[in-house]
Structures are given as structure tokens and as C-alpha cells.
Amino acid sequence: MNVLLTHVDYIAAVAIFLVGLYILLVKQNLLKKILGLNIMETAVFAFIVTAGMTDNGVPPLLGPDAVGPFASPLPHALVLTGIVVAVSITALALALIVRVKRECGSVELNELGKVE
Amino acid sequence: MSVSDLFDLLILALLITCVLGIARVRDLATAVTLFAIYSFVLCLLWAHRGAPDVAMTEAAVGAGITAVLFFTAIAKIGRREK
Amino acid sequence: MRKFLALVLIAALGAVLIAAVVNLPEPGTTDSPVHTHVSAGYIKGGHEAGGADNLVTAVLLNYRAIDTFGEVTVIFTALIAVLAATSLAGPTERSGTQNIDLKTTRVPVSPVVSFVVRLMAPFIATFALFVMLKGHELPGGGFQGGVVLGAMLILLALFSGRTDKTDDEELPPGLRNWIRAAGPLVFGALGLTGLVFSGWLFSLPDHPFWREMVMIGLELGIGIGGAAVLVGLFRALREG
Numbered sequence: 001m002n003v004l005l006t007h008v009d010y011i012a013a014v015a016i017f018l019v020g021l022y023i024l025l026v027k028q029n030l031l032k033k034i035l036g037l038n039i040m041e042t043a044v045f046a047f048i049v050t051a052g053m054t055d056n057g058v059p060p061l062l063g064p065d066a067v068g069p070f071a072s073p074l075p076h077a078l079v080l081t082g083i084v085v086a087v088s089i090t091a092l093a094l095a096l097i098v099r100v101k102r103e104c105g106s107v108e109l110n111e112l113g114k115v116e
Numbered sequence: 117m118s119v120s121d122l123f124d125l126l127i128l129a130l131l132i133t134c135v136l137g138i139a140r141v142r143d144l145a146t147a148v149t150l151f152a153i154y155s156f157v158l159c160l161l162w163a164h165r166g167a168p169d170v171a172m173t174e175a176a177v178g179a180g181i182t183a184v185l186f187f188t189a190i191a192k193i194g195r196r197e198k
Numbered sequence: 199m200r201k202f203l204a205l206v207l208i209a210a211l212g213a214v215l216i217a218a219v220v221n222l223p224e225p226g227t228t229d230s231p232v233h234t235h236v237s238a239g240y241i242k243g244g245h246e247a248g249g250a251d252n253l254v255t256a257v258l259l260n261y262r263a264i265d266t267f268g269e270v271t272v273i274f275t276a277l278i279a280v281l282a283a284t285s286l287a288g289p290t291e292r293s294g295t296q297n298i299d300l301k302t303t304r305v306p307v308s309p310v311v312s313f314v315v316r317l318m319a320p321f322i323a324t325f326a327l328f329v330m331l332k333g334h335e336l337p338g339g340g341f342q343g344g345v346v347l348g349a350m351l352i353l354l355a356l357f358s359g360r361t362d363k364t365d366d367e368e369l370p371p372g373l374r375n376w377i378r379a380a381g382p383l384v385f386g387a388l389g390l391t392g393l394v395f396s397g398w399l400f401s402l403p404d405h406p407f408w409r410e411m412v413m414i415g416l417e418l419g420i421g422i423g424g425a426a427v428l429v430g431l432f433r434a435l436r437e438g
């Protein structure tokens with residue numbers, strides 16, 4: 001029980017990731033699937049940022065009167081890169097979905113199976 | 117258990133509520149609105165964790181640009197999920 | 199059936215992941231591997247070797263410059279791909295019967311919203327520029343300022359009440375395309391400059407003044423180029 005309380009951030013990130021995976025697997029609407037993918041991405045980002053935090057929550061800013069321990073800057077940089085790449089992926093996927101709607105008239109996966 | 121821990125737990129509960137809401141609703145516009153709320157709450161959590169750079173980016177990208185892109189797509193494909 | 203299989207898969211994956219995360223070091227402890235390996239070196243040498251008080255900027259622009267170069271290339275490539283997916287047409291493209299044209303059918307913008315958005319826009323732009331220029335000392339940097347600027351331009355395109363064209367269409371098309379490519383171009387050019395002057399690709403100058411200037415140039419390039427790419431993504435999606 002104690003472990004569940006101290007690691008509650010990690011467990012919440014895993015829970016969010018799993019709900020995102022559920023949306024991605026079960027929902028038939030393509031846009032909803034992309035939403036699930038975004039949720040999975042943000043869950044991973046939350047996990048990485050949590051891994052790099054310190055208890056006092058000091059951001060990694062050096063300066064004349066900054067005192068540590070600082071949060072680890074490397075996870076922040078990785079997540080920053082990841083967020084910007086995630087929005088690019090989302091935009092490309094949405095462009096393709098709009099194209100699918102225009103060409104096939106539907107964005108439901110089970111209806112698309114019947115389209116010639 | 118300090119105030120800071122309680123804040124964390126409240127934020128995590130909000131995040132999971134938003135995500136379960138997204139899994140549940142059939143209306144795509146509602147789902148995207150919930151996703152924007154989720155992103156903004158997540159950015160509060162990161163600001164609290166000592167990651168102001170990431171929080172700033174997530175506030176602009178997750179709650180702003182991604183939501184607008186989703187809404188633009190919904191305007192073209194219809195908001196009902198069958 | 200499909201739902202049941204998905205739930206079984208998710209339960210199995212969840213069990214594995216939970217078992218993995220509870221064995222990790224407790225989050226927040228400073229003697230975990232995240233804090234004792236590379237990050238410790240970044241924090242110790244960040245000011246001299248990294249050249250920026252904001253260690254996130256130091257990691258992005260100096261220690262891991264090649265990652266960042268790849269990343270600005272990725273968003274530029276994404277813009278090209280979105281333009282290709284939306285505008286390069288199949289036979290049904292220009293018939294436009296089921297294609298909703300947002301410029302003619304959209305709901306008129308409330309004058310209150312339009313006024314407030316136009317009132318806020320210069321302040322948001324100033325903030326974005328400040329975040330870009332001071333990114334090596336305060337929280338912020340190229341990406342952060344760029345996404346704020348991009349969000350502001352998208353807000354203006356949505357709510358300013360203009361129906362003829364968006365603001366970035368005021369720029370001549372040739373210049374607009376160069377600005378969209380600004381991230382990879384500026385980053386690549388300054389990386390090559392480092393190769394010429396010090397022998398290492400993406401290395402920054404040793405002199406503090408020139409190092410600060412190069413960092414500001416990189417952040418402006420990434421930020422303004424990134425904002426232009428994000429607005430381009432939005433416009434391509436809206437018009438495609």
C-alpha cells in the first residue's frame with residue numbers, strides 16, 4: 001500500500017496510457033483513435049517528467065542565487081522535442097483522415113471495410 | 117501528507133476523470149474539449165513539478181494548437197461518432 | 199468480442215507496467231539514476247560548457263543539438279506531408295460538393311471576441327518574442343516561444359473577423375516559404391559555421407558574447423520557423 005502511495009504518479013501515468021490504448025484499440029472512429037494516440041503520448045511525457053523531478057520542485061535554472069537540487073533538465077528537453085513532434089504527427093494524421101472522408105465518405109473503420 | 121501532495125492527487129484524479137470522459141462520450145467535439153482540459157491540467161502538474169518550459173509548451177500546443185487542429189478536422193468530417 | 203480481447207490485452211499490459219513502475223526508485227529522490235548520471239554533469243557544467251543558465255536550453259541547443267536539428271526537420275517535413283495530403287488532388291478534389299468551405303459557411307464572429315483577440319494579440323506576440331530572446335536565462339526558448347507565437351497567429355486567423363485572408367498571407371509567398379524553412383536552415387547554417395570555426399559540427403563559439411548571439415539566433419530561427427510551420431499546418435488542414 002505504501003508503494004502505491006509513493007509511486008502514485010507513475011501508476012496514474014500507466015492508467016492514463018492504458019485508457020489511451022483502449023480508445024485506440026476499441027473505438028471505430030479514426031479521429032477518436034488519433035485522440036487516443038495523443039493521450040498515450042501525453043501519458044509517456046508525464047511519466048518522463050515525473051522521473052526527472054525532485055521533491056522541492058526547483059526548475060533547472062542556474063543563476064546567482066539558485067539553490068538545488070535541481071530537476072533533471074534532460075527529461076524536460078526530451079519531452080519538449082516530443083510535444084512538438086506529437087503535434088506534427090497529429091496534423092498529418094488529421095489531414096489524412098480529412099482526405100479519407102473526402103474520398104470514401106466515412107471515417108468509421110467498420111464502414112470503411114465495405115468501401116470498394 | 118502535505119498540501120503539495122494533496123494538490124498532486126487532485127490533479128491526477130482530474131486527469132483520469134478527463135481521460136475516462138474522453139473514452140465514454142460519443143460526441144467528438146466534447147471529446148476534443150475534454151482533451152484540451154486534460155492538457156491544461158497536465159500543464160499545471162508540470163509547472164508544479166519544476167518543468168516550466170514543458171508546461172508552457174504544453175499549454176500552447178496541447179490545449180491550443182492540437183485542439184484547434186482537431187476542431188478543424190471535425191468541421192469537415194462531422195461531429196457524431198457512430 | 200473485439201472489446202473483450204482489447205480489455206484482456208490491456209489488463210495484461212497493465213499488470214506488466216504496474217509491476218515495472220513500482221520497482222522504480224521513488225519519484226523525487228535525488229539519488230536515483232536520472233539525477234546521478236548525465237544530468238549531474240549537465241547541472242555542474244551547464245553554465246560554462248553549456249553556455250546557458252536555463253539548462254533545458256543548454257541541453258537542446260548545445261549538448262543535444264543534433265536531436266534538435268532532427269526535430270526542426272521533422273516538423274518542416276510534416277508540413278510538406280500535410281500540404282501534399284491536402285492539396286495534391288485526386289479526381290474528386292475540386293468538385294467541392296461535400297467539402298465544407300469554412301470561409302463562406304462559418305458562423306460570424308462575435309464583435310466582443312474579435313475585439314478582445316485583436317487587443318491581446320500584440321501582448322501575446324511580445325511575450326512570445328521575450329520567451330525566445332531570454333530563453334537562455336529564464337524558462338523558455340525557441341520551441342516555447344514559437345508555439346506561443348503560432349497559437350497567437352492561429353487565434354487571429356480564427357477570430358479576428360477577417361474573412362478575405364489570414365495574416366500570414368500578407369507576406370509574399372516566396373518569403374513565407376523561406377520563413378517556414380527557417381528552423382532547419384538557421385540551425386544547419388549555424389551548425390556548419392561551428393564546423394568551420396572550431397572543427398565540430400553544431401559547436402558554439404567560446405567567446406561569451408558570440409555564444410549568446412548564436413544562441414539567440416538559433417532560438418529566433420527555431421521559434422519563428424516553428425510558428426510559421428504550425429500556422430501552415432492549420433491553414434493546410436482548414437483549406438484542404
